[in-house]
Amino acid sequence: MRFNYIVVILISVCLLISTKNIQAQAKLCRSSQGLIHRSFWNRWTGYLCYHYDKRVKFKYNYTIIPYDSSYIPVTFINNKTDFFWYDFRNETSLNYIRPSYKSDTIFEKWKTCAQEASNCCDYSMTSENINPSDEYPCPAIWDDWSCFSPAKAGSVSKILCPDLTFSSEIRECELQAQKECFRNGTWKSKTDYGPCSVPAVLKTRHRFHIIVLSVAAVLSAPAVAIFYSFRAFRLQLRFILHRNLILVIIIKNLLVVITKEMVIMEALTSDGDDTILNGNSVTCRVLAFFENVAKNGVFAAMFLDGFDLHRSIVRPFADAMSSRFVYCAFFVLSCCPALIWALLRGLHQGEFCWVVDNTGDQWVTDAFRLTILTVNFVLLVDIIRVIVLKLRHDSVSQQTKTTLRVTLFLVPLFGVHIVITVNRNMVPDNTCDSMDVYYFATYLIEGLQGVLVAFLFCYINKEVHHEIMNAWRKTVICLQQKLDAKSERTTSATIVESMTCY
Incomplete structure (x- = not known):
């Protein structure tokens, strides 16, 4: 009996398989x-x-x-x-x-x-x-x-x-x-x-980024010229750090614009595969390296600026950093992570001009930048602690308060675009419109960094206004003196100014 049941089951399975095969062959x-x-x-x-x-x-x-x-x-x-x-x-x-x-x-x-x-x-x-x-x-x-x-x-x-x-x-x-x-x-x-067509979507995003960075570089450049033009700003460490921060942001913006315009946009607009991006030449990889150095330099300059502010408030009687130390620290912090990144990219045979992270080596520079942001946050917490103690005794100068407000605003700003980039999943859905909003916001925040630094540390800085007004006043007096050279009436004030002019 048991054997008969087994035979019946096997026959049923075979019939079922045969039926499915017949149906499969018959299906259109x-x-x-x-x-x-x-x-x-x-x-x-x-x-x-x-x-x-x-x-x-x-x-x-x-x-x-x-x-x-x-x-x-x-x-x-x-x-x-x-x-x-x-x-x-x-x-x-x-x-x-x-x-x-x-x-x-x-x-x-x-x-x-x-x-x-x-x-x-x-x-x-x-x-x-x-x-x-x-x-x-x-x-x-x-x-x-x-x-x-x-x-x-x-x-x-x-x-x-x-x-x-x-x-x-x-x-x-x-x-x-x-x-x-x-x-x-x-x-x-x-x-x-x-x-x-993905290239059409990407071209819009990259074009927006190029425009934002170009406008930001133009708006920030006068601040660097102002800091270089006045001797008082060239000698004070505080203004040297501000100037370096703005300058490295401009350099970073220009390198990103060059990379996007010459490498990425060229690849997106080309119909064939013979592009600079696919060619992966030494020149474009060197460009990617220096772009990486400049991006690290932004965070290095921000750290040095924050470190000097911490010293001036928490340890006001400590010796200030020397210019040589500032430039050496800036060079090391900017180049070392980029060199490690470039070495890994070379060992892993990175392609696409090192613009696309197809080997997973971007963590090197991202870890460095997140570390800088963490250290800056710790320094700010310590600065706030000291400021609160000093406010109780009303011993904080107006300049210190202003600098603190500016730095408190800038340090979070320099972390916002990284947080957004890392947390791409914060976009509610994966539609192109939502992703465009995400990228446009990220690019806009990145582009505004240099402009905000220039405005806060230069364009609306009262010390800068005072130096510019003095220079303008001296220039006007000099021009008036030259136009009125025949006049014999002079005052002690004009004599002093004329000595300055010449």
């Missing part, structure tokens, strides 16, 4: 080539995913041959004595197709496309929806890259852009392809994948 799915039997579906759709992808090192020629009472696309090999078809589940096919792609990333995207085509046939298509109906005259279809559900006449179907339209492993943002169902109830032959 619709592609851009028409209705195709399920048994040949993977070979056709794998070919379609491959045929329309241009990111290959070389492309195989194909031939349509009769096969098992149907036709399939194949590629002949070994002097046409053998062939392979484009089935993502066939290891022989994969071994031939993989080398033809420019990278394993793109090859994996082809496999994903083929897998999605298989899923489209199995789970999205039925014997009813693959044929036109009164309500949905445009039937379910695989358009070579994407699966579209049945649509009503005169409508436009939108779906997320398939992975095959992106070159990077990670989607930059959610874009949508669209396919039109005409009023006569037929699909438009070609799907509009134009909206899937």
Whole structure:
């Protein structure tokens, strides 16, 4: 009896498997080539995913041959004595197709496309929806890259852009392809994948960044000129630190603009692969290194400025830092993390002009900058503690109070854009509009740094106003004296001023 039960179960399983195989062979799915039997579906759709992808090192020629009472696309090999078809589940096919792609990333995207085509046939298509109906005259279809559900006449179907339209492993943002169902109830032959163009999105963001940094550099440059023009500012360590901070921000802005304009924008606007970014030349890698040095320099200058403020308030009788020490510390803090980063990039054979962090080495400089922000925060807490104690005894000068307010404002500002960049997941969704807001805000905050430093430490600084007014007054007196050189009336004041003029 037990043996009979086992036999019945085995027979039932075999019948079930046979029934499924028969159904699979009988099932039809619709592609851009028409209705195709399920048994040949993977070979056709794998070919379609491959045929329309241009990111290959070389492309195989194909031939349509009769096969098992149907036709399939194949590629002949070994002097046409053998062939392979484009089935993502066939290891022989994969071994031939993989080398033809420019990278394993793109090859994996082809496999994903083929897998999605298989899923489209199995789970999205039925014997009813693959044929036109009164309500949905445009039937379910695989358009070579994407699966579209049945649509009503005169409508436009939108779906997320398939992975095959992106070159990077990670989607930059959610874009949508669209396919039109005409009023006569037929699909438009070609799907509009134009909206899937990531370069168009990236170009807008980078162009905005370039404009912001350029305007910021122009607005900040007069502050550096003012600090260099007056001897009083060239001798005081406090103004030297302010000047260096503004100057390194301007240099950083200019290097970022050069990199984006000459390397990134050139890659985004080029139709081919012969770009500076893909070339990965020594020149562009050196540019990336110095850009990294300048970015570190911004944080190094901010740290030195904060350290000097801490000394002047917490230890007012301690010796001030010498100019030599300031420049040595600035050089070490700016260059050492960048040198370690460049060494790792070289050892890991970093590509794309070291602009794209495809080796995961950016943590070196990010860790340094976060450390600087942490140290500055600790110094500020100590400064606040001392200021509170001094306020109780009313022993804080107006200059100290002003400097404290400025520094309290600036140090958090220098951490905001890093916090935003690190916490990219704070964006509520992955739509391109939301990501644009995220990047525009980040770029704007970064660009405002130099401008705010220039305004707070120079343009609205009363000491700077006093020096400029004195210089203006002396210039006016000198001009008046030259124009009135024939006049014999002079005063002691004008004599002093004339001595200054000459």
